[in-house]
Amino acid sequence: MILKGSQRSGAKQLGLHLLKTEENEHVELHDIRGFMSDDVVGALREAEAIAKGTKCRQFMFSVSLNPPENERVHVRTFEKALEAIEEKNGLTGQPRVVVFHEKEGRRHCHAVWSRIDPETMTAKPMSFYKNKLREVSRQLYLENGWQMPRGLIDPKDRDPRNFSLDEWQQAKRIGRHAGELKELIQEAWATSDSARTFAHALEERGFYFACGDRRGHVAVTFEGEVISISRATGKKAKELHARLGKPDALNSVEETRKRIAEEILPRIKSHVDEARASARAxxxxxxxxxxxxxxAHALERAKLDAGQKARFEAEARTRADRFRKGMIGLWDRLTGMRAQLEKQNQLEVMWALRRDQDQRQMTINAQLRERGDLQQEINAARTKHAQALRALHHDAAYYRLMRRGEEPKVKTAFERLVTMREQPALDSKHPRLDRVKENKPDAAKKHVSSDEHLKRLREHQQTPPRGPELDHDL
Structure with missing residues (x-):
């Protein structure tokens, strides 16, 4: 499973966020250890109060545990992962809170440890915790036989569409998917070789090229949100300047928003509104x-919990009735009979707890499968309407070309590049190829880079990009 951690403060904010049910369909408090309080907010506020006696500001260590999408992971696997995290980072025995979240047919876990040792009133050091979490993550994939993500094997092969919490929140404001936005900008980058072609490729996808407030290249969405080109493509400023030139010549974000409002919005607003209304319905x-x-799932779990509780109490009474009282009970102690009964009861308690745990896990797995089927319908609807919006922006870009007297292209830049790549390779004696070799020695490198980038995008399109399962990083 993917592990993401951070040192942080903000006890009340984090506690309320872990209990938030607006985005999570099910929130389950799994464990509170080492605190006087028995609720999440109270426990984290308790950790904050203890930290007041130290100079430590980031007194909590928060980790999200995200299993593979198609795996139904038992709670004992999560517990084993938590033990490994504690051992690697020196947090064994530290007070902690563990909460499970379920959303979009997936179940993941959040754990928060107090870094403060109450005996020494010092904070546990968290040096190189990202490397340690990566080691634990790799070990979990190997032990459980899961297919390890290429990005975990080699960071260079990570999914280029992965996004941060800030990017996810920005996309959420405009009702889009952050992975989709990054993918579209990366497509535009991979299929262009100059500022002019890049700007047109962006407009085909509903973005507008501009100069940001910090004198960097940015893309402004149709809704007015600003996205950093460097962050979306993973390219450094030097590489952006080499292909796109300096951003000073571009319109500012304010001018670009004004242009969208005056020139573009009136022409396609009715079509966009109609597409969004259809999607919303x-x-x-x-x-x-x-x-x-x-x-329905919550009610089913509540009935299961109530039934298991009643059964456990009845079994506990049965176990208690085994102990005889009075002189006979004293005789049982002397002969060792009571000790045997105590050992038998302990084994039965352990068996009963594991039985109930397995029964609950089976119920959760069945519900996750049912919820996953519905999520496939939701994802299909989102994809269909995202393609409809993209087609509108694509057509609008063509109309603007025609208005300027330029010939509209028959295919998108991405489709043209795919068509060119499917054609037979040019012969080495071809004069056009010779001119490329003579005049542009770096051209081949550039096309190889674009090919590799497009290949990676295609490979990752079969799997959804990893969103901010790390949704506690506020």
Whole structure:
């Protein structure tokens, strides 16, 4: 499973966020250890109060544990992972809170440790914790036989569409998917070789090239959000300047937003509004099914918990009745009979707890499968409407070319590049290829880089980009 950690403060904010049910369909408090309080916010506030006696500001260590998407991971696997994290980072025995979240048909875990040792009133050092978490993550993939992500094997092969929490929140404001936004900008970068072609490729995808407030290259969405080109493509400023030139010649973000409002918005607003209304109507129906399913699942779990509790109490009474009282009970102590009964009861308690745990896990797995089927419908609807919006921006870009007297292209830049790549390779004696070799020695490198980037995008399109499962990093 993927492990992401951070040192942080903000006890109350984190506690409330871990209990938030607006985005999470199910929130389950799994464990509170080492605190007087028995609720999440109270426990974290307690850790904050203890930290007041030290100079430590980031007194909590927070980790999210995200298993592979298609795996149904038992709670004992999560517990084993938590033990490995504690051992690697010197947190064994430290007070902690463990919470499970479920959303979009996936189940993941959040754990928060207090870094303060109450005996010495010092903070546990967290040096190189990212490397240690990566080691634990790799070991979990190997032990459980899961397919390890290429990005975990080699950071250079990570999914280029992965996004941070800030990028996820920005995309959420405009009702888009952060991975989709990054993928579109990376496509535009991979299929262009100059500022002019890059700007047109962006417009085909609903973005507008501009100069940011910090004199950097940015893309402004149709809704007015600003996205850093460097962050979206993973390219450094030097590489951006080499292909796109200095951003000073571009319009500012304010001018670009004004242009969108005056020139572009009036022409396609009705079509965009119609597409979004259609998407909203379909997604509202799916969301209603999702909420109804979440309520039914919660009720089923509550009935299961109540039944298991009643059964456990009845079994506990049966175990207690085995101990005889009075002189016979004293005789049982002297003969060792009571000790045998105590050992038998302990084994039965352990068996009963594991039985109940397995039974609950089976229920959760069945519900996750049902929820996963619904999520596939939701994802299909999102993809369909995202493609419709992209087609609108694509057509609008062509109309603007025609208005300027330029010939509109028949295919998008991405489609043209794919078509060129499918054609037979040019002969080495071809004069055009000779001119490329003579005049542009670095051209081949550039095309190889674009090919590799497009190849990676295609490979990762089969799997969704990793979003901020690290949703505690506020």
């Amino acid at each position: 379909e997604l509202d129906q799916l969301n209603a099914r999702r909420m109804e399913m979440a309520k």
